[in-house]
Amino acid sequence: MRMPSEFVDLHCHILPEMDDGAGSWDAALAMARMAVADGISTLVATPHQLGGFSANRGAAIRQQTKRLQEMLDERGIALSVLPGADVRIEPGMIEKIRKGEVLTLADRGRHVLLELPHEVYLPLDRLLGDLKRHGLTGILSHPERNQGILAGPDLVPSLVRAGCLIQITAASLLGGFGSRSRSLAETLVRQGLVHFVSTDAHSPRSRPPLLSEAYDRVAALTSQAMADQWFCHNPAAVADGRPVAPGNRSFTTPARRSWFRWTQAG
Secondary structure, X not given: OOOOOOEEEEEEOOOOOOOOXXXXXXXXXXXXXXXXXXXXXXXEEOOEEEOOEOOOOHHHHHHHHHXXXXXXXXXXXXXXXXXXXXXXXXXXXXXXXXXXXXXXXHHOOOEEEEEOOOOOOOOOHHHHHHXXXXXXXXXXXXXXXXXXXXXXXXXXXXXXXXXXXEEEEHHHHHOOOOHHHXXXXXXXXXXXXXXXXXXXXXXXXXXXXXXXHHHHHHHHHOOHHHHHHHHHHHHHHHHHOOOOOXXXXXXXXXXXXXXXXXXXXX
């Protein structure tokens, strides 16, 4: 079912010595080999920034990304790695982005990968507006795993209407984060409320950088064209610093449109 287009992964904790991702350079290289074997040609290295990772500075992420790319090139591993960050939402974030201390995705100055606390949902309307005023677009990472959104999934369409882009985790579609996250991920896919599917990989073993199986699942739920859009074309646009439209197209039949029935999906 796979299309020949190359995958672009916007969310990957592949840089060692920075967060809870790759534990060593050997692990990072193993992740890179797995990614290439699975069809990924480009990935954005997104170590955590802010929150409990305030020591991770933009300059250090750029330096580690450059070092990893050099190691890949030396070994003939055909993977392009770009600098970025998984940014915990906190006060003063936008100013740190403007100063280059906190990174946008692919360091292009356009898209910011936003991370909510796992346990709660925080209102994002004001932040999204502030980002827009500074020429930035927010991408919310893995909303299907946030406890507040799981309790109130109707928050997601309101975020998309506000201009937020949505990134879900590939493993969520395969049950890797439990049945509730899988059900919500599938509902978001059917409702067309997804813009990117990424790995959020952390290691070669427990959370590897794989997309192909989730791609096939999305193609089955929607179409190959939409799967290609969310796994290839949209993330490639972000990697190039080009805009991505927030509009959505629903693949849900009228009898299953209610957001209050999302737990019955899949």
